[in-house]
Amino acid sequence: MDEKVIRIDRLSIFGMKTHASLQYPDECCGLMFGQRTKNKTVKIQECVPLNNMEDSLQSKRHFTVSPMSVWSVEKAAGKRGLEIIGIYHSHPDTGAYLSKEDEEKMIPGQIYAVVSVGNEGCREIRMWEKASVDAGIVEHRYEGAL
Amino acid sequence: MKIIISATLRSFFGRRDEIEIKGNTIKDILTGLTDEYPESAKGLYDEDGSLRPFIRIFVNGEDRTGKSSHEEGIPEDAEILLLPLIAGGAPEDERKSIISDERRKAVALDDKEIERYEKHLLLRDIGVKGQKRIKAARVVVIGAGALGSPVIQYLAAAGVGTIKVVDFDMVAISNLGSQVIHGTRDIKRPKAASAKDTIKNINRDTEVIAENIKVDAQTIISVIEGFDLVIDCTDNYKTRYLINDACVLLGIPLVFGAIYQYEGQVSVLAKDKGPCLRCLFPSPPPPGIVPTCAEGGTISPLGGIIGSIQANEALKLIIGIGETLSGKLLSVDTLGLRSNIVKVKRNCSCPVCGDKPAITEVVDFDYEDFCGLKEDDGELPVEGLASEELARRIERKEPLTIVDVREPYERAIRRFPDALVIPIGQLVRRQKELNPEIDTVFICKEGKRSILAINTLREAGYKGVMYNLKGGLDAMRDIIFSNEAGGL
Numbered sequence: 001m002d003e004k005v006i007r008i009d010r011l012s013i014f015g016m017k018t019h020a021s022l023q024y025p026d027e028c029c030g031l032m033f034g035q036r037t038k039n040k041t042v043k044i045q046e047c048v049p050l051n052n053m054e055d056s057l058q059s060k061r062h063f064t065v066s067p068m069s070v071w072s073v074e075k076a077a078g079k080r081g082l083e084i085i086g087i088y089h090s091h092p093d094t095g096a097y098l099s100k101e102d103e104e105k106m107i108p109g110q111i112y113a114v115v116s117v118g119n120e121g122c123r124e125i126r127m128w129e130k131a132s133v134d135a136g137i138v139e140h141r142y143e144g145a146l
Numbered sequence: 147m148k149i150i151i152s153a154t155l156r157s158f159f160g161r162r163d164e165i166e167i168k169g170n171t172i173k174d175i176l177t178g179l180t181d182e183y184p185e186s187a188k189g190l191y192d193e194d195g196s197l198r199p200f201i202r203i204f205v206n207g208e209d210r211t212g213k214s215s216h217e218e219g220i221p222e223d224a225e226i227l228l229l230p231l232i233a234g235g236a237p238e239d240e241r242k243s244i245i246s247d248e249r250r251k252a253v254a255l256d257d258k259e260i261e262r263y264e265k266h267l268l269l270r271d272i273g274v275k276g277q278k279r280i281k282a283a284r285v286v287v288i289g290a291g292a293l294g295s296p297v298i299q300y301l302a303a304a305g306v307g308t309i310k311v312v313d314f315d316m317v318a319i320s321n322l323g324s325q326v327i328h329g330t331r332d333i334k335r336p337k338a339a340s341a342k343d344t345i346k347n348i349n350r351d352t353e354v355i356a357e358n359i360k361v362d363a364q365t366i367i368s369v370i371e372g373f374d375l376v377i378d379c380t381d382n383y384k385t386r387y388l389i390n391d392a393c394v395l396l397g398i399p400l401v402f403g404a405i406y407q408y409e410g411q412v413s414v415l416a417k418d419k420g421p422c423l424r425c426l427f428p429s430p431p432p433p434g435i436v437p438t439c440a441e442g443g444t445i446s447p448l449g450g451i452i453g454s455i456q457a458n459e460a461l462k463l464i465i466g467i468g469e470t471l472s473g474k475l476l477s478v479d480t481l482g483l484r485s486n487i488v489k490v491k492r493n494c495s496c497p498v499c500g501d502k503p504a505i506t507e508v509v510d511f512d513y514e515d516f517c518g519l520k521e522d523d524g525e526l527p528v529e530g531l532a533s534e535e536l537a538r539r540i541e542r543k544e545p546l547t548i549v550d551v552r553e554p555y556e557r558a559i560r561r562f563p564d565a566l567v568i569p570i571g572q573l574v575r576r577q578k579e580l581n582p583e584i585d586t587v588f589i590c591k592e593g594k595r596s597i598l599a600i601n602t603l604r605e606a607g608y609k610g611v612m613y614n615l616k617g618g619l620d621a622m623r624d625i626i627f628s629n630e631a632g633g634l
Binding site for chain 1: 152153200202204227232233234235270468
């Protein structure tokens with residue numbers, strides 16, 4: 001797969017980081033919206049926090065989002081011309097990389113952003129994508145844009 | 147019936163957001179979808195034919211993904227949604243330390259240690275728990291050379307409780323350029339003993355086991371058994387494969403490191419069913435093709451760079467933090483200052499860590515043969531010439547052609563007088579320069595590439611008498627010619 005150029009709005013980065021810090025030490029998760037343009041550029045313009053359905057025992061290490069809430073957020077964003085680009089979630093006290101569980105449950109074609117977060121705040125954000133069911137997972141580079 | 151598809155799943159259905167399907171059960175719908183979009187079957191189902199974990203089917207806001215309700219009828223006006231189940235988790239397994247909690251709890255840090263390891267204790271992810279794990283750890287370092295030097299010193303400084311240093315070699319003056327654990331006073335001492343002294347100087351509390359033995363199929367098991375981690379700091383393929391196999395068989399993780407000229411590699415092998423050296427490199431290159439460190443040389447700080455990364459990986463495994471190089475190979479090029487990581491998968495048909503391993507004991511495997519160190523029966527043996535014999539024939543001025551097959555930069559270090567210079571790659575093309583009537587001696591640094599040279603020429607059809615200088619120029623060092631060292 002060709003490498004994509006991801007341009008992410010600075011407010012969205014801020015939103016993801018804030019969400020991850022507020023939720024710490026639990027995992028947070030949310031959706032990223034924006035636009036896919038033809039020249040392989042992906043713009044991320046909005047981040048929408050979602051509730052982690054896992055109970056308090058599980059929420060430090062796992063996250064699950066109710067499919068119906070994904071649908072309602074996706075519908076509302078669609079009306080404003082925004083397309084779903086992918087999913088972000090946090091890794092409290094661990095690095096920004098995909099866990100085995102993340103890899104297994106990855107939806108092809110969606111960009112997965114992982115925010116590494118600790119007591120001191122956010123450490124790093126990295127993004128990956130599995131282009132299709134058979135494809136390998138590729139890390140994408142991204143740049144902040146206002 | 148109208149199926150509404152979430153944008154996250156539209157790539158399976160030609161980016162359609164709605165699809166009309168005939169039928170009135172979920173089973174009908176799923177069959178209809180895959181009939182109309184055959185490509186979508188791969189997206190919807192896994193290899194076993196069950197729906198992928200991220201697929202959810204909602205009917206009027208109710209989750210109907212479970213197979214039990216697939217045959218139930220659905221009202222005509224129902225809202226049918228194909229939605230994603232978004233889920234994941236933080237890495238858990240990778241965080242597990244190779245030192246168990248029981249062993250951690252069995253050790254304590256005294257006031258002196260708390261002062262000594264202050265910089266570690268300040269790191270939240272290490273702290274007292276991590277430092278206790280380091281203290282409880284038992285690590286074997288095989289090879290106290292360029293890589294072993296930083297590995298051993300950093301592990302001792304970090305507070306690893308027990309370090310075993312294994313090396314059969316003696317310290318030579320040519321080692322001091324890169325093997326910073328030894329000093330001038332250690333020349334001709336066993337490397338293991340010299341390393342032990344350095345460790346004791348850094349950290350008196352470290353328990354050091356210095357073993358001055360050669361690691362082979364008979365000794366390897368007793369060398370590493372009962373230890374938590376093995377660090378491979380050796381310089382040859384035979385020992386690397388041997389260590390790898392023993393680690394896989396005993397279930398001990400291995401931190402692999404290798405250096406050559408300006409480049410180095412690091413990986414964590416045999417960890418939790420991760421790949422091993424044989425998955426990474428199924429077989430070694432033929433002998434003579436790649437010079438060893440001793441032949442090819444290395445830039446002085448390279449061992450420090452790669453060895454320090456090995457020590458860091460070792461500590462990460464012991465403490466149970468971060469992303470290790472298990473399943474990955476890091477390559478570092480110090481000339482271009484570039485590095486990259488490639489993923490490595492376990493090979494399910496690997497002879498040692500695969501599903502049906504052929505190697506179940508190291509003593510049964512012929513490492514000499516595997517690494518091409520044995521003379522092949524099919525090939526004509528190469529006639530060797532001892533260094534003394536060559537010197538005698540030169541002194542007697544017997545007709546003799548001497549061919550130096552080394553590379554130009556090697557000749558710059560030590561020239562061999564009156565030798566015909568043909569680097570190995572040009573031999574076949576330039577064989578006309580040789581006179582088949584005259585005995586020809588091939589020389590290189592260690593006497594291995596010259597064997598390759600002779601075999602190459604033989605294959606190319608050269609008929610003259612060819613000798614290999616045994617032990618190469620290294621063996622010629624102590625020969626003194628009557629005419630003022632003969633220019634050597």
